[in-house]
Amino acid sequence: MTHARTARSTSAQGSADESEPPTLLYVIKQIDLALRSRLDEILRPAGITATQYTALSVLERHVGLTSAQLARTSSVTAQSMADLVTALQDAALVKRHRDAADRRRLVLSLTAKGRRVLVKYRPKVDELEAEMVGALSDRQRGELRRGLLSCRTSLDVGPPV
Amino acid sequence: MTHARTARSTSAQGSADESEPPTLLYVIKQIDLALRSRLDEILRPAGITATQYTALSVLERHVGLTSAQLARTSSVTAQSMADLVTALQDAALVKRHRDAADRRRLVLSLTAKGRRVLVKYRPKVDELEAEMVGALSDRQRGELRRGLLSCRTSLDVGPPV
DNA sequence: CTGATATCAGGTGAACTGAAATCA
DNA sequence: CTGATTTCAGTTAACCTGATATCA
Numbered sequence: 001m002t003h004a005r006t007a008r009s010t011s012a013q014g015s016a017d018e019s020e021p022p023t024l025l026y027v028i029k030q031i032d033l034a035l036r037s038r039l040d041e042i043l044r045p046a047g048i049t050a051t052q053y054t055a056l057s058v059l060e061r062h063v064g065l066t067s068a069q070l071a072r073t074s075s076v077t078a079q080s081m082a083d084l085v086t087a088l089q090d091a092a093l094v095k096r097h098r099d100a101a102d103r104r105r106l107v108l109s110l111t112a113k114g115r116r117v118l119v120k121y122r123p124k125v126d127e128l129e130a131e132m133v134g135a136l137s138d139r140q141r142g143e144l145r146r147g148l149l150s151c152r153t154s155l156d157v158g159p160p161v
Numbered sequence: 162m163t164h165a166r167t168a169r170s171t172s173a174q175g176s177a178d179e180s181e182p183p184t185l186l187y188v189i190k191q192i193d194l195a196l197r198s199r200l201d202e203i204l205r206p207a208g209i210t211a212t213q214y215t216a217l218s219v220l221e222r223h224v225g226l227t228s229a230q231l232a233r234t235s236s237v238t239a240q241s242m243a244d245l246v247t248a249l250q251d252a253a254l255v256k257r258h259r260d261a262a263d264r265r266r267l268v269l270s271l272t273a274k275g276r277r278v279l280v281k282y283r284p285k286v287d288e289l290e291a292e293m294v295g296a297l298s299d300r301q302r303g304e305l306r307r308g309l310l311s312c313r314t315s316l317d318v319g320p321p322v
Numbered sequence: 323c324t325g326a327t328a329t330c331a332g333g334t335g336a337a338c339t340g341a342a343a344t345c346a
Numbered sequence: 347c348t349g350a351t352t353t354c355a356g357t358t359a360a361c362c363t364g365a366t367a368t369c370a
Binding site for chain 2: 326327328329330337338
Binding site for chain 3: 051083084
């Protein structure tokens, strides 16, 4: 899990050239790492990681997904996602069942316990998102969302299919 | 390193409820993973990872940083960042030197080799960013940048200090 | 003495590659 | 036969915690 929550303040030094703006890639990375740190902290009592929570919430919204589909929407290999799903299964948060129509597929579904975890932690996760966009107006939030969705599409990923 | 570049297309099934919009946290995670996959692919010939390239580029812009400062701007622990820096040092991309003024600090600097790697790969990395925002107008790109910078600040991270 | 930096030691989750089995 | 899904086996990078030494 994570702690990291380092108190950004303290010492000085290290240049401050500001001149050229940071790249978007860098800022996105910083935000992602900060979110990971905060999410792991929130989810610690649940015994799951940020990555696992994210997978759970995708499965909640999109019924009938397989591990391979989940892997595509996350730009990771099928093997990586299989590991993650196995961990969730071992924690009794999801189940796999063979698809009768296409016997290669193992369809995923949440267990009652998986659903309880989501219900319990969603409020705090939503608060974190609210904190993140707290300094933006409603219009700016809309622009941000549209911008991010456009980036996602341009990078050739999208919602689970 | 990564491959992942899975051809999002193929099979169907898995719901398509679209109804409720995805959370920003989720979309940012998707973008981050897609970028990581693409960056690792770009950087493979250099023998460095996306994370390592990012650290290098931060060190280029901000002279006189220590590993601890770098850790704060990345929301990771000092130990994690020390590992990363050691890898960069072993690859002869950065050097550490004791700060005479404050003998606890080990200031980082790029080697000539580190600089060469940045010069060589920056064009392709910039292309990736351009591809990501390719569907947005100039105005929308500005809004996106401002939105992301605001998120970063609200999450209590910022440019290296 | 407190707080910051760095390092040592040990651990885990989350990725990867390669190979193989099953099935459409 | 080709292609998709899954699984097995082994590896690595990137995080973490805890403890310790140095120094401002």
